[in-house]
Amino acid sequence: xxxxxxxxxxxxxxxxxxxxxxxxxxxxxxxxxxxxxxxxxxxxxxxxxxxxxxxxxxxxxxxxxxxxxxxxxxxxxxxxxxxxxxxxxxxxxxxxxxxxxxxxxxxxxxxxxxxxxxxxxxxxxxxxxxxxxxxxxxxxxxxxxxxxxxxxxxxxxxxxxxxxxxxxxxxxxxxxxxxxxxxxxxxxxxxxxxxxxxxxxxxxxxxxxxxxxxxxxxxxxxxxxxxxxxxxxxxxxxxxxxxxxxxxxxxxxxxxxxxxxxxxxxxxxxxxxxxxxxxxxxxxxxxxxxxxxxxxxxxxxxxxxxxxxxxxxxxxxxxxxxxxxxxxxxxxxxxxxxxxxxxxxxxxxxxxxxxxxxxxxxxxxxxxxxxxxxxxxxxxxxxxxxxxxx
Amino acid sequence: xxxxxxxxxxxxxxxxxxxxxxxxxxxxxxxxxxxxxxxxxxxxxxxxxxxxxxxxxxxxxxxxxxxxxxxxxxxxxxxxxxxxxxxxxxxxxxxxxxxxxxxxxxxxxxxxxxxxxxxxxxxxxxxxxxxxxxxxx
Numbered sequence: 091x092x093x094x095x096x097x098x099x100x101x102x103x104x105x106x107x108x109x110x111x112x113x114x115x116x117x118x119x120x121x122x123x124x125x126x127x128x129x130x131x132x133x134x135x136x137x138x139x140x141x142x143x144x145x146x147x148x149x150x151x152x153x154x155x156x157x158x159x160x161x162x163x164x165x166x167x168x169x170x171x172x173x174x175x176x177x178x179x180x181x182x183x184x185x186x187x188x189x190x191x192x193x194x195x196x197x198x199x200x201x202x203x204x205x206x207x208x209x210x211x212x213x214x215x216x217x218x219x220x221x222x223x224x225x226x227x228x229x230x231x232x233x234x235x236x237x238x239x240x241x242x243x244x245x246x247x248x249x250x251x252x253x254x255x256x257x258x259x260x261x262x263x264x265x266x267x268x269x270x271x272x273x274x275x276x277x278x279x280x281x282x283x284x285x286x287x288x289x290x291x292x293x294x295x296x297x298x299x300x301x302x303x304x305x306x307x308x309x310x311x312x313x314x315x316x317x318x319x320x321x322x323x324x325x326x327x328x329x330x331x332x333x334x335x336x337x338x339x340x341x342x343x344x345x346x347x348x349x350x351x352x353x354x355x356x357x358x359x360x361x362x363x364x365x366x367x368x369x370x371x372x373x374x375x376x377x378x379x380x381x382x383x384x385x386x387x388x389x390x391x392x393x394x395x396x397x398x399x400x401x402x403x404x405x406x407x408x409x410x411x412x413x414x415x416x417x418x419x420x421x422x423x424x425x426x427x428x429x430x431x432x433x434x435x436x437x438x439x440x441x442x443x444x445x446x447x448x449x450x451x452x453x454x455x456x457x458x459x460x461x462x463x464x465x466x467x468x469x470x471x472x473x474x475x476x477x478x479x480x
Numbered sequence: 481x482x483x484x485x486x487x488x489x490x491x492x493x494x495x496x497x498x499x500x501x502x503x504x505x506x507x508x509x510x511x512x513x514x515x516x517x518x519x520x521x522x523x524x525x526x527x528x529x530x531x532x533x534x535x536x537x538x539x540x541x542x543x544x545x546x547x548x549x550x551x552x553x554x555x556x557x558x559x560x561x562x563x564x565x566x567x568x569x570x571x572x573x574x575x576x577x578x579x580x581x582x583x584x585x586x587x588x589x590x591x592x593x594x595x596x597x598x599x600x601x602x603x604x605x606x607x608x609x610x611x612x613x614x615x616x617x
Contacts, residue, residue: 099549102528105506106498107546128545129500132579139578151575154504154600198507217514235504235600444502476544 092120095429099128106443110436117428122421129444137407142168142242142376145404149394150236152409153445155198158191159387160394160409160445161240166321166383167396168242172376177368180244185322186360187230187239188385189353193264194223195388196304196346196353199440200271203343206434207284212275219267222260229253244370254361265354272347285340289423289435292337299419302412303390304349305439308342310335315386322385327359339438346440376402389413389440411445491523492610495533495557499550499586501540504600505567509537517603524610530556535610538592541569541576542584554590562593562617564609571595 097110107128113121133152137145149164150157162184169176176184197220204212224234230249231237239245275281291301296309306313314331316324332348334341378400384393390412397406416439424435496509512519513526527533536557542550554563565586568574573585586592596609 100497100530100553102526105503105510107500107549128549129498129540129543130545130581131500131541131543131576132581136576136579148575151502151504151599154502154507157502157504214515217511218516221511221514221516234602235508442503444500473544476547479548 091115097433101433104433104436104441106441108441108443110432112424112429112432114429117430119424119427119429119432122424122432124417124420126417126443126446131444134407134409137409138404141402142398142404145407146241147238149407149409150238153411153442154235155195155442156191156387156389156392156411156445157236158188158239159385159392160411161237162188162322163383163385163387163392163394163409164396164407165240165242166385167381167394168373168376168383170381170383171379171396171398172242172373172381174243174371174373176244177371178365179248179367180369182323182360182364183230183245183249183369184240185324185327186357186364187227187237188322189356189360190223190227190230192353192388193350193357194220194227195440196350197223197268199346199437200343203434203437206437207281209281212271212281215267215271219264219271222264226257226260229257241370242376243373244368246370248369254364258358258361261354261357265351268347268350268354272344275343275347282340284431284434285343286338288339288431289427289438290336290338291419291423293335295419295422296337299422300415301390301419301439302415303386303388304342304345305390305416305419307331307333308345309337313391315384315391319384323360323363324356326363327356329356329359339434342438375400376404387412389442389445390416411442413439413442413446417441417446491525492534492614493525493527493532494535494537495527495530496537496539497550497553499538499540499546499570499584500543501567501569505539505570508600508603509539509566509606512603512606517607519607519610522607522611531558533557534561536561536563537566537606538563538586538590539566539570540584541573541579541582542586542589543579543581544583545581547583547589550586550589562613563590564594564596564613565592566596566606567601568597568599571597574599 092113092115095112099107099109109125111123112119146161149160152160197216201213201216228234231239291309293310296311312333329352332345376398380397382395393410395408396404399405565571570586594609594613
């Protein structure tokens with residue numbers, strides 16, 4: 091005899107509206123369902139109605155936390171179509187902003203994970219140490235989030251040399267504070283009890299579900315776009331990919347914590363090696379053609395496909411964010427765990443629904459996958475229903 | 481002193497509702513809680529249940545699917561209660577106003593007491609808006 095427990099749609103633990111139903115027997119979760127679609131904003135169609143220059147600013151707003159990742163991916167796709175190369179200085183500046191974003195995204199996750207397991211102190215610490223990163227981003231790009239930093243051919247503005255010493259100092263302090271956090275988290279018996287051996291995703295499952303980013307690397311799958319298909323300045327600096335074999339919540343957390351240390355190293359090396367020169371190559375037009383861009387966002391591989399028909403607007407702009415592949419791995423993870431761990435296991439992939447909600451419809455038993463015509467029909471029915479009920 | 485003013489005299493408890501936002505406004509709202517801005521020194525606190533809240537912070541462009549949820553959430557807000565729209569999307573629709581799934585902005589569905597524009601608004605702007613609103617009530 092199983093009971094259904096609803097979580098959401100506006101749950102204080104989960105920042106975004108989503109609806110999870112857990113089937114439980116006693117305290118044990120036997121199955122879980124996730125209902126998405128509340129943040130579907132019609133991003134892909136909007137992208138087709140804007141020019142290439144405007145598109146970069148639109149895709150930034152897919153997700154506030156990985157705004158640099160999405161805009162870089164879109165510009166890579168545009169440069170792929172037009173065959174444009176980027177000046178060296180711009181490559182380094184792009185890499186610096188992208189790694190700063192990884193720092194603040196991972197630190198945000200560490201804070202939220204602490205909040206979920208009931209450690210308000212970890213939340214406060216994590217978010218306190220995150221502030222200097224946002225200040226650094228503001229010093230470089232002019233805004234704390236939504237940087238508007240990338241544009242086809244390079245970056246939007248140049249920065250003077252005197253802003254770098256405070257940022258290097260902030261990175262040193264950040265690495266020191268992260269080491270402190272790692273030390274605290276790995277030696278606290280209560281945190282270990284909550285994280286170790288909870289929500290295990292085996293390597294086989296990780297490959298079968300096609301998970302990406304820290305979720306995959308926490309399960310022992312050694313993938314990272316930054317190394318495998320290098321872009322930006324990643325092949326010119328010294329860093330390593332963090333992989334943990336265990337696949338539980340602790341392993342994913344450790345991957346994120348150690349990645350922050352690596353990110354500070356990348357930033358410092360990039361600042362040291364930063365070449366002088368142009369920051370932007372002029373782009374006269376985007377010719378007819380197709381292009382892709384993919385990079386390693388903080389949550390995994392982010393992928394954009396753009397088809398151009400020779401006008402100043404894209405004919406098709408397909409975006410795929412990493413959470414789209416990471417969410418289904420919730421099911422094998424949560425099976426057999428207790429209800430109290432369910433939200434933590436859900437948060438371990440660092441879900442980002444605003445990234446994910448392009449469009450997908452699957453029946454609850456998994457038997458039917460809808461095609462484009464079905465989706466349009468469903469959408470009409472839903473609109474009719476909403477009109478009647480509003 | 482009228483009833484509304486009396487209701488807001490003590491600490492304000494805030495419930496934060498994401499109605500189709502991109503996370504940016506939401507993390508800036510959470511940033512208000514962190515030690516750098518520390519909104520709790522004004523007695524403001526983010527609460528987990530709508531039934532405990534005085535203020536409803538709404539962010540996001542309100543896609544069609546969220547509309548029934550938003551209205552239901554507003555009806556659950558104990559009165560006297562105020563709604564604050566956070567961010568360009570919640571105020572006007574912002575960059576998403578031409579989207580086919582756009583059913584907002586927030587003030588089309590629920591009465592809004594204060595607007596905080598910006599993409600995303602800085603934590604100082606959010607704190608400033610709440611303080612200004614309290615002075616006006």
